[in-house]
Amino acid sequence: MSTPEAVKTIREALALSPDNVPLRRHLAAMLVETGKLEEAESEYRRALGLAPDNLDLKVALADVYYRQEKYSQSLVILEDVASQPSTSGKAHILYARVLFRRGSIADAVAQYKLGIEIDPDSADGILAEQLGVVSEEKAGEVFDGRVRQAWQGDSAAPDIDLERPKISFADVGGMDSVKEEIALKIIHPLKHPEIYRAYGKTVGGGILMYGPPGCGKTHLARATAGEIQARFISVGINDVLEMWIGNSERNLHELFEQARYNQPCVLFFDEADALGGRRSDMLSGGARQLINQFLAELDGVDGSNEGVLILAATNAPWHVDPAFRRPGRFDRIVFVPPPNRAGRAAILRVHCAGKPVDNLDFDYLAKKTDGFSGADLKAVVDMAVETKLRQAMISGKIAPLDSKDLAAAAASLRPTTREWFATARNYALYSNQGGMYDDVLKHLKT
Secondary structure, eight states: OOOHHHHHHHHHHHHHOTTOHHHHHHHHHHHHHTTOHHHHHHHHHHHHHHOTTOHHHHHHHHHHHHHTTOHHHHHHHHHHHHTSTTOOHHHHHHHHHHHHHTTOHHHHHHHHHHHHHHOGGGOOHHHHHHHTOSSGGGTTOEETTEEOOOOOOOOOOOOOOOBOOOOOGGGSOSOHHHHHHHIIIIIHHHHOHHHHHHTTOOSOEEEEEEOSTTSSHHHHHHHHHHHTTOEEEEEOGGGTOOSSTTHHHHHHHHHHHHHHHTOSEEEEESSHHHHSBOGGGOOOHHHHHHHHHHHHHHHTSSSOOTTEEEEEEESOGGGBOGGGGSTTSSOEEEEOOSOOHHHHHHHHHHHHTTSOBSSOOHHHHHHHTTTOOHHHHHHHHHHHHHHHHHHHHHHSOOOOBOHHHHHHHHHTOOOTHHHHHHHHHHHHHHOOGGGTTHHHHHHHHO
């Protein structure tokens, strides 16, 4: 059983032996046990920085991502792990869980079967029942992308949370070019509708933002709604996907209807690749039907989208069906890169606000954190604060953070964006039809 005292003891040991991978992995596992998933994620990433080829560490990090509902990040890791010949049954079972959450039922069934074939003890009765593979007799009971079950009536409509964000573009550090694209497509038409209507342009439309995780896509979407004082609906995978045939499509329609009723409204879809994946990659007709419904809603087949401003974010644009990029749908594809030097300085200022500091040189620190995402920069500040807290507990005195503390924390972390760019580079070089990834190539050359 993990206790605060045990965690403290392990941290103290790591302070003396920071490159001890087994010890850092043990600390991460203890943090998971106590529910501190963000801290566990940070520790697993540090351990992988020391042992980048360790499959067990990769699976453990993917599991932490899964627990935080960061399904795209988990999927990227598990796709790589599952291709290795020495992959454990546990890894395939976790892969099945992620695929199930993303609605890829048939693929999840295949991974689950492979997992229990490798290691029968890794079987998960609840997941097996959800997938329809509770026994050999029922192993193939998957119908049209959903588990074959007796119909039990309509399920409840999605619980829709309407927000009134209080943040605006002024609260978003950097990203000037992205803000400009959003302003042109979304903000200016709403503020000057008569000018746009004179040219036959309606108020509404869609923008698909893509880029590495942790770079502020969700924060920017919420700030967009605050900028125009519009309502904001954030849509996750769990708000839409259900196992019953037709319910996912109904949930999606209800979300659009709520946005139309409450316009002006920003409707934001996180992990858009999970709801709008390539139909050519899907084995189930049910998943294709959901995408067709999504496209119909974007086209306003059952109702006008005037005043509905649609934003979506994805870490894997190469998995999004090309039909979503047609005019009138997500006709603006915007690359959201890691923050530039000025942006990193601004983000660090935000995260250091309210903490005891001493003459922090943010420009110097920004130079030392090239390639870091906004989430990485938060981890830098958190790590520096943890070190100061440890020292304060020993000395009984509160010492302010200085540039040296943050620089030391940054030096011990690797930018999480590197893995994403390694994958994106291949698509940009070899699958760049229409120049969609030109911004990625431009960024890599800088």
